Amino acid sequence: MDTTQRTDQQRSADRRRRELLEAADRVVLRDGPHASMNAIAAEAGITKPILYRHFGDKGGLYAALAKRHTDALLDSLRAALDAPADRRERVEATLDTYLAAIEARPQVYRFLMHPADGGQVGDPGFDVGKHSVPLLRRMGEELAQVIEDRVDLGPGGQQLARVWGHGIVGMMHAAGDWWLGERPCSRAELVRSLADLLWGRLAAAGDKVGGPGF
Amino acid sequence: MDTTQRTDQQRSADRRRRELLEAADRVVLRDGPHASMNAIAAEAGITKPILYRHFGDKGGLYAALAKRHTDALLDSLRAALDAPADRRERVEATLDTYLAAIEARPQVYRFLMHPADGGQVGDPGFDVGKHSVPLLRRMGEELAQVIEDRVDLGPGGQQLARVWGHGIVGMMHAAGDWWLGERPCSRAELVRSLADLLWGRLAAAGDKVGGPGF
DNA sequence: CGTACGTGTTACTAACGGTAACACGAGTCT
DNA sequence: AGACTCGTGTTACCGTTAGTAACACGTACG
Structure with a gap:
C-alpha cells in the first residue's frame, strides 16, 4: 500500500479518463447528444465496459463531460x-x-x-449520477x-x-x-x-x- | 367518396384519439416522462401498433399530448x-x-x-414529429x-x-x-x-x- | 359470394444501456 | 520458478424499448 505507487496508478487512470472524455467530446460534437456509448467507445478505440468502469453509467459520463x-x-x-x-x-x-x-x-x-433523463423508476440509491x-x-x-x-x-x-x-x-x-x-x-x-x-x-x-x- | 361517411369515420377516429390521449395522460402522470409506448397502449386497453397508426411515432404522441x-x-x-x-x-x-x-x-x-430528443441521425425527411x-x-x-x-x-x-x-x-x-x-x-x-x-x-x-x- | 377496408392482434427486428465472464500481462510474495 | 493478485481489455450476453411486418376478424358493398 505505497502511496506513490497508488498515485502513479491514479495518475494513469486520470490520464485515461481525460482521453476518454476527449473522445466523447468529439463524438458528441459530431453526432449530437444522441451519441451512443458504443460510438463513444469506438471513437476512443476501446469497448463499452471500459467506459462503464470509468464513469459508472451514462449519466456519469454525461456529468463528467458536462462538468x-x-x-x-x-x-x-x-x-x-x-x-x-x-x-x-x-x-x-x-x-x-x-x-x-x-x-x-x-x-x-x-x-x-x-438532461434527457431525470430519474429511473427502479434501482433507487444508485450511487453515480444525480450529482450532475x-x-x-x-x-x-x-x-x-x-x-x-x-x-x-x-x-x-x-x-x-x-x-x-x-x-x-x-x-x-x-x-x-x-x-x-x-x-x-x-x-x-x-x-x-x-x-x-x-x-x-x-x-x-x-x-x-x-x-x-x- | 361520400363526405358524410368520411366525416363519420373521422369523427370516430378523433374520439378514439382522444381516448388514447387520456390514457397516455394517466400513464405519464403516474410513471413520469419515461412512460413506454407499451405501457400507454396497455393502459388504453390496446396494443402498440394502434398507437403508431394514430400518432406516427413517439414524437407524434408527445406532440399531441403536449399540445x-x-x-x-x-x-x-x-x-x-x-x-x-x-x-x-x-x-x-x-x-x-x-x-x-x-x-x-x-x-x-x-x-x-x-423534449428528450431533438433529431435522429438517420431517416431524414421523417414526416411526423418536429412540429412540436x-x-x-x-x-x-x-x-x-x-x-x-x-x-x-x-x-x-x-x-x-x-x-x-x-x-x-x-x-x-x-x-x-x-x-x-x-x-x-x-x-x-x-x-x-x-x-x-x-x-x-x-x-x-x-x-x-x-x-x-x- | 367475393372483395375491399378498417381495426385489432402476434411476433418480430434493430438498437441501446448495462453487465457477467473470461483472457492477458505485469508485478509480488513464498 | 511458480502461484497469486490486480489492472486492463475483450466477447458475448440480458432486458428493455421504439418501431414494423404480417396476419386475422368483422362488416359494408358490388
Whole structure:
C-alpha cells in the first residue's frame, strides 16, 4: 500500500479518463447528444465496459463531460461578472459572453442543456449520477452568489438574490435558445434588449393606446 | 367518396384519439416522462401498433399530448394576461398562474419541459414529429404578442417584444423549476421577487460596500 | 359470394444501456 | 520458478424499448 505507487496508478487512470472524455467530446460534437456509448467507445478505440468502469453509467459520463464545459463556461462568465466596470456593463458583458459561447459551439450547448433523463423508476440509491447539477442550476447559484456579494438588497437579500440568479440565468438561456434557432437579430441587439428588460424598461414603458372600448 | 361517411369515420377516429390521449395522460402522470409506448397502449386497453397508426411515432404522441396541456396552460395564462388590471398586477397574476400550474401537476410539467430528443441521425425527411414547438417557445411567442399589443415600446418594438417574451418566459420557467425542486420560499414571495426583478430593482439597488481595496 | 377496408392482434427486428465472464500481462510474495 | 493478485481489455450476453411486418376478424358493398 505505497502511496506513490497508488498515485502513479491514479495518475494513469486520470490520464485515461481525460482521453476518454476527449473522445466523447468529439463524438458528441459530431453526432449530437444522441451519441451512443458504443460510438463513444469506438471513437476512443476501446469497448463499452471500459467506459462503464470509468464513469459508472451514462449519466456519469454525461456529468463528467458536462462538468468540463460547464467549468470552462463558468470561468468565462466569472471573468465578465468580476470585471471592474459598472453594473450595466458587467451585465451586458456577461450576457454577451454566454451568447458568444453558445453561438460558437451549438452542439456542445445542445448537449449540455438537455438532461434527457431525470430519474429511473427502479434501482433507487444508485450511487453515480444525480450529482450532475445541469448547468443551469450551477449558473443560477453562481450568479446568485455574485449578486448577493455585490448588490445591496437589504433584508431578505439572500433569498432575493437566489431567485434573481436563477431567473436571470433562465432568461438568458431561453432568449439565447430562441435566438440561436431563429437569428432574428444581432448578438449585440439581443444583449441590449435583455439588459433593457432587466433595467426595468418594461415597467417604464407606457400603455399602447387604441384598445377598442377601453 | 361520400363526405358524410368520411366525416363519420373521422369523427370516430378523433374520439378514439382522444381516448388514447387520456390514457397516455394517466400513464405519464403516474410513471413520469419515461412512460413506454407499451405501457400507454396497455393502459388504453390496446396494443402498440394502434398507437403508431394514430400518432406516427413517439414524437407524434408527445406532440399531441403536449399540445393539450400547453393549450390548457396558455388559456389560463391568457386570462391572467388579459385581466383589466394594471401592468404589475397582470404580471404577478400571470407568474402566479404559471407557478400554481406547475405546482399542482409536477409530473405533467416535467413531461412537457423535457423534449428528450431533438433529431435522429438517420431517416431524414421523417414526416411526423418536429412540429412540436416545445411549449416554452409557444409561451414566449404568445407573451411577445401580448407585449407588442399592449405596451408601447416605440420603434423596433416588435423585435424587442419578442426578445422580452422569450426572456421573461425563460425567467419564469427557470425560477419555477428551481423553486419546485427546493421550495425555498412561498409562491407569493417568489412571484414578488420575480416581479421586482422585472421592475428594475436590480438596476436601482446600490452597490454593497466593503470590497477589499476597491 | 367475393372483395375491399378498417381495426385489432402476434411476433418480430434493430438498437441501446448495462453487465457477467473470461483472457492477458505485469508485478509480488513464498 | 511458480502461484497469486490486480489492472486492463475483450466477447458475448440480458432486458428493455421504439418501431414494423404480417396476419386475422368483422362488416359494408358490388
